[in-house]
Amino acid sequence: MRHARVRARSVFMNRHFVFATALxxxxxTPSLAAAQTHAQRxxxxxxxxxxxxxxxxxxxxxxxxxxxxxxxxxxxxxxxxGTIYRQRGDFVRAIADYDQAIRFDPRFAAPYANRGSxxxxxxxxxxxxxxxxxxxxxNPRLGYVLNNxxxxxxxxxxxxxxxxxxxxxxxxxxxxxxxxVNRGRAYVGLGDHVRAVADFDAAxxxxxNQANAYHxxxxxxxxxxxIDRALADFEAAHxxxxxxxxxxxxxxx
Numbered sequence: 001m002r003h004a005r006v007r008a009r010s011v012f013m014n015r016h017f018v019f020a021t022a023l024x025x026x027x028x029t030p031s032l033a034a035a036q037t038h039a040q041r042x043x044x045x046x047x048x049x050x051x052x053x054x055x056x057x058x059x060x061x062x063x064x065x066x067x068x069x070x071x072x073x074x075x076x077x078x079x080x081x082g083t084i085y086r087q088r089g090d091f092v093r094a095i096a097d098y099d100q101a102i103r104f105d106p107r108f109a110a111p112y113a114n115r116g117s118x119x120x121x122x123x124x125x126x127x128x129x130x131x132x133x134x135x136x137x138x139n140p141r142l143g144y145v146l147n148n149x150x151x152x153x154x155x156x157x158x159x160x161x162x163x164x165x166x167x168x169x170x171x172x173x174x175x176x177x178x179x180x181v182n183r184g185r186a187y188v189g190l191g192d193h194v195r196a197v198a199d200f201d202a203a204x205x206x207x208x209n210q211a212n213a214y215h216x217x218x219x220x221x222x223x224x225x226x227i228d229r230a231l232a233d234f235e236a237a238h239x240x241x242x243x244x245x246x247x248x249x250x251x252x253x
Contacts, residue, residue, distance in 0.1 A: 009040070037066055037081050043072060044080050053084050075105035079114060086118045094118040109138040113145045117150075125152040143172035147179045154182065158190040177206035184220070193220040211240040211247060218251045 082097030
């Protein structure tokens, strides 16, 4: 009888321990879930780099489907996943994700800007400009958006408005070498090769390894009749990017 009581007490204690352990696990579940959700958000955003696009895409999808995620987190996840699609050249899926990001957070400037870039990738530059306008209306100090809108104006051969945007972008970030290249190309569109060369010069000072700056400067120098300097620039562009078929060393492409 005594042994039976001991066994019964042991069973009771074991059951109590299992129950207590289960309660502790349930108590930890929300914090563990929150930690997991945070980890997925960090992986989706990939602000520090180093996470593959496939892993990021999966993490973003998990955040989007997480019932605990708020509107801001979901908007960010849609925006980040849309950018993964855009970088792959899948503009249709990118635009769909940017649409959702805007739906969840209409005051979020980034998806407007990114959707504009996706439309530009499709060649729909007027629609791109409309989205860039929306992004800049929310945050007028986005230099990269001014640069991108300038690119769309330049693609539409509206060179003066392109130059205005590039100039505004340069005021916000004087170290952006590529913006000088873009403004130089807009000056070329106006036939102003002197100003174009000045912008290509500035780009090369900021980044001596920017091959396209040499290439386009070479083309403007050739238009100005400075053939020797033009050939030197074409050779420099080819030397920096020998596998780029646009830089053949003679500026023929």
